[in-house]
Amino acid sequence: MLIAPSILNADNMFLGEQIQEAVDAGITRFHIDVMDGHFVSNLSYGPQLVKDFKRHFPNVQAEVHLMGDKVNEMVPVFADAGADLIEFHYEAVENPNQIGSWADYLHRHGSRMGVALNPSTDVKVLTKLAAKIDQALIMTVFPGFGGQKFLPDSAERIRAAKEVVDAHASRPGRRVMIEVDGGINAETAKIAQAAGADVFVAGSYIFGKGDIAGQVKELTAALTEEE
Numbered sequence: 043m044l045i046a047p048s049i050l051n052a053d054n055m056f057l058g059e060q061i062q063e064a065v066d067a068g069i070t071r072f073h074i075d076v077m078d079g080h081f082v083s084n085l086s087y088g089p090q091l092v093k094d095f096k097r098h099f100p101n102v103q104a105e106v107h108l109m110g111d112k113v114n115e116m117v118p119v120f121a122d123a124g125a126d127l128i129e130f131h132y133e134a135v136e137n138p139n140q141i142g143s144w145a146d147y148l149h150r151h152g153s154r155m156g157v158a159l160n161p162s163t164d165v166k167v168l169t170k171l172a173a174k175i176d177q178a179l180i181m182t183v184f185p186g187f188g189g190q191k192f193l194p195d196s197a198e199r200i201r202a203a204k205e206v207v208d209a210h211a212s213r214p215g216r217r218v219m220i221e222v223d224g225g226i227n228a229e230t231a232k233i234a235q236a237a238g239a240d241v242f243v244a245g246s247y248i249f250g251k252g253d254i255a256g257q258v259k260e261l262t263a264a265l266t267e268e269e
């Protein structure tokens with residue numbers, strides 16, 4: 043189980059301090075939402091943010107969620123910036139048969155690769171990708187903005203995605219992580235976990251309540267408590 047706070051809801055004027063507070067509370071990976079104003083109607087960060095992040099936090103993972111159309115241009119840019127994992131949208135790629143070669147490219151660069159699926163995309167598309175990718179990001183809201191509500195059919199989609207990746211992960215022991223993103227709080231994280239999620243992206247729940255360490259603690263407790 044891994045919690046990856048999305049910095050989208052952090053206070054940009056105090057970003058370093060807020061990341062440090064989450065690190066001190068036990069966070070080892072951050073989710074960096076990159077939005078192009080076209081694939082989604084919002085704008086956010088660029089490669090300089092990833093470079094600065096890795097300069098200040100070299101031992102903390104930077105996971106980049108590309109919400110943009112220009113996958114072929116952006117993947118190398120963010121790999122060079124030092125991203126530890128890059129995930130782009132299945133809906134944004136022109137030719138899904140090329141996704142496997144991006145996995146090879148990123149592995150050669152020492153990064154990992156994920157594919158993100160919008161709530162309206164059939165998780166069966168993962169069948170052909172599972173042997174190559176490291177992570178499947180199952181969006182639990184439509185991408186673009188933080189602070190939305192976890193979609194009610196998400197548990198079913200997570201369960202179905204897990205079944206597909208487990209069945210097609212190429213060799214025994216190779217595990218494709220299932221990540222969820224959107225509307226994650228202590229309650230929805232447990233629903234997602236019960237359905238098979240491994241990585242939990244939370245933005246407003248961690249950064250929007252004025253007590254980052256307390257929120258990390260609460261989410262960690264919810265995801266580790268015995269039933």
Ligand SMILES: O=C(CO)[C@H](O)[C@H](O)COP(=O)(O)O
Pocket residue numbers: 048050051073075107183184185186187188189190223224225226243244245246247
């Ligand atoms: O990808 C995203 C938006 O497209 C964000 O990571 C996500 O929405 C996190 O915010 P919150 O936890 O507040 O829903």
